[in-house]
Each structure stands twice: as C-alpha cells, then as structure tokens.
Amino acid sequence: MKCRGIKYSAAIMDNVCDDHIYSQLFRTHSKTVFNYIYYKFGDEEKARDAVQEAFVKLWENCAKVAPEKAKAFVYTVANNLYLNVIKAEKVRLKHRKEGGTTTRQDPEFLMEEQEFKKKLEDALTDLPGNQRTTFLLNRIDGKTYAQIAELEGVSVKAIEKRMHQALKSLREKIDGI
Numbered sequence: 001m002k003c004r005g006i007k008y009s010a011a012i013m014d015n016v017c018d019d020h021i022y023s024q025l026f027r028t029h030s031k032t033v034f035n036y037i038y039y040k041f042g043d044e045e046k047a048r049d050a051v052q053e054a055f056v057k058l059w060e061n062c063a064k065v066a067p068e069k070a071k072a073f074v075y076t077v078a079n080n081l082y083l084n085v086i087k088a089e090k091v092r093l094k095h096r097k098e099g100g101t102t103t104r105q106d107p108e109f110l111m112e113e114q115e116f117k118k119k120l121e122d123a124l125t126d127l128p129g130n131q132r133t134t135f136l137l138n139r140i141d142g143k144t145y146a147q148i149a150e151l152e153g154v155s156v157k158a159i160e161k162r163m164h165q166a167l168k169s170l171r172e173k174i175d176g177i
Contacts, residue, residue, distance in 0.1 A: 016070055017062035025070045026055055032141075036151060037078045039136035040129060046085060054078040075151060086129075116174075123173040131166035134159055 016022055030051055038047035054077040058070060065073050124132055130152070137143045137151070145159040152159070 015062070016058065016065050016067055021067055022059060022062065025058070025067065025074075029071050029074055030055065033074055033078050035141050036075065036133070036137065037082055039133050039140070040079075040082050041085070042125065042132075050078045050081040050085070053081055119174050120170075123170050126173065127166055127169055131162045131169070134162040135166040135170075138163060 016025065033054065034047055034051045037050045038044060041047045041050070051074075054074045057077045058065060058074055061073070124135070127135065133152070134148055137148045138145070143151075145156050145163070149156045149159045
C-alpha cells in the first residue's frame with residue numbers, strides 16, 4: 001500500500017498541468033524570477049510582464065515540461081523575453097535623449113543625495129548586463145555566488161569575476177564608495 005502511494009505521488013508530480021503543481025511552482029519561483037528579471041530590466045512593469053508571460057508559456061507547455069525542469073524553463077523563457085525586449089528597445093534608446101531634472105529649491109543635502117543616487121543609477125546602468133545582474137542579485141537579493149552561478153548557468157569563478165569587475169567599475173565611477 002505504501003508503494004502504491006509513492007507511485008501515485010510520483011505520477012502526479014510528473015504533471016505540471018495539474019493545478020496544484022503549477023500553483024506550487026508559481027508560488028515557489030515567481031518572486032525570484034521577478035527579482036532576477038527586474039535586476040536585468042531595471043523596470044518593474046516589464047519584469048512583471050516577463051514573469052507573467054514565462055508562466056503562461058509554462059502552462060501552455062505543461063505537458064512537455066517535467067516539474068523538476070520547470071524552474072529552469074521559466075528562467076530561460078523570462079530571460080529570452082528580456083533579451084527580445086532589449087533588442088527591440090536598443091534602436092529606440094539610441095535616439096532617446098536623456099533629460100535630467102534637478103530642483104534648485106531643495107536643501108543642499110537633498111540635492112547632494114539626489115546627485116549621488118543619480119550617479120549610482122547611472123553607474124549601475126553603465127555596467128554590462130551580466131555584471132549588473134550579478135551585483136544586484138548578490139547585494140540586494142542576498143544570493144550567494146553559487147546561487148547566482150546556478151541561475152546564470154555559469155561557474156562560481158565567472159560570478160566572482162563579474163562581481164569583482166562590477167565593484168571595480170562602480171568604485172571608479174562613484175566617489176565615496
């Protein structure tokens with residue numbers, strides 16, 4: 001009887017199309033996928049759209065994706081959506097003018113704080129995508145290099161190098177860090 005229960009559980013677990021399994025996968029992975037893509041995009045709305053679309057594609061392909069492969073599937077789909085959007089926006093961003101607004105009515109401290117935030121945002125934006133993603137996943141999300149390496153599909157050494165390069169670049173661009 002115990003053996004039958006295990007067989008039954010294994011049969012259910014093999015089907016991402018089961019509402020309970022799909023819901024569990026969504027609850028378990030949606031936040032981390034969102035953070036991963038948000039750090040790449042830097043835009044909350046686009047990240048939410050990419051995560052939603054990735055889980056829709058998981059549902060559409062639920063019969064083809066084993067539960068143990070679902071996490072990788074969702075990350076890959078979300079990352080591919082990110083790459084497609086970036087590719088499409090490159091042309092638009094190339095022609096878009098950057099307009100910075102500074103208010104001279106704010107106290108000096110607030111102005112300095114705004115300038116520092118702007119410098120930091122610009123420095124983070126200027127980082128290559130893989131360095132920015134690694135930096136934000138580690139420093140904001142608290143992910144270890146090993147966890148980031150698994151997400152990115154690279155070695156821990158590659159993550160260490162990315163982090164070193166990101167920190168070096170940020171130090172060069174921002175005084176006081």
